[in-house]
Amino acid sequence: MRIIAGAKRGHRLYDFEGMDIRPTTDRVKESMFNLIQDFVLKSRVLDLFSGSGALCFEALSRGADFGVCIDKDPKSVAVIKKNNEALGFENLEIKNCGATEFLDSTKSRFSLIFLDPPYNKGFIAPIIQKIVKKNILSEDGIIVLESDFSDEHGDFEGLIKFKQKKYGRSYVTVYKRG
Numbered sequence: 001m002r003i004i005a006g007a008k009r010g011h012r013l014y015d016f017e018g019m020d021i022r023p024t025t026d027r028v029k030e031s032m033f034n035l036i037q038d039f040v041l042k043s044r045v046l047d048l049f050s051g052s053g054a055l056c057f058e059a060l061s062r063g064a065d066f067g068v069c070i071d072k073d074p075k076s077v078a079v080i081k082k083n084n085e086a087l088g089f090e091n092l093e094i095k096n097c098g099a100t101e102f103l104d105s106t107k108s109r110f111s112l113i114f115l116d117p118p119y120n121k122g123f124i125a126p127i128i129q130k131i132v133k134k135n136i137l138s139e140d141g142i143i144v145l146e147s148d149f150s151d152e153h154g155d156f157e158g159l160i161k162f163k164q165k166k167y168g169r170s171y172v173t174v175y176k177r178g
Helices: 026-040 054-061 074-087 099-105 124-133
Strands: 044-048 066-071 092-096 110-115 137-148 159-167 170-177
Touching: 026 054, 026 110, 026 137, 026 159, 026 170, 044 054, 044 099, 054 066, 054 074, 054 110, 066 074, 074 092, 099 124, 110 124, 124 137
Parallel strands: 044 066, 044 110, 066 092, 110 137
Antiparallel strands: 137 170, 159 170
């Protein structure tokens, strides 16, 4: 895994070892950022289920103003911290907590929210509904969901499906306020 574009282009990211981890591939990440390129510059980024932090780091490299990486796994948080030590982003917060716990406690609003939960675990609808209910997405913001072809990626009250692309087993769906 690497940073594809921006100030930190080409920088290799530390990643996980093991079969239970499913990082976003560089190919999918590049396609995803092609879909959302107009929303990244000056954005406030929330990366839920952050893993290695690759999506947030990519956005920061491309000119996002601020990022927050959320993951409940201490191993993920350690990898995110290790990556940020190498990258040197000062405009990044790293939180070791679950997505729901963070959404329940935050008063912040974000213009770019990455949602890449474990596939087929039922996280998508409750998390998106909470984002809408708590008004965490800014008025002109987007939610970028990476999901399995069998996961939900349908309609949610208060949002419209703006764009959607399929990459192998994965869908990238972009939602904005509707």
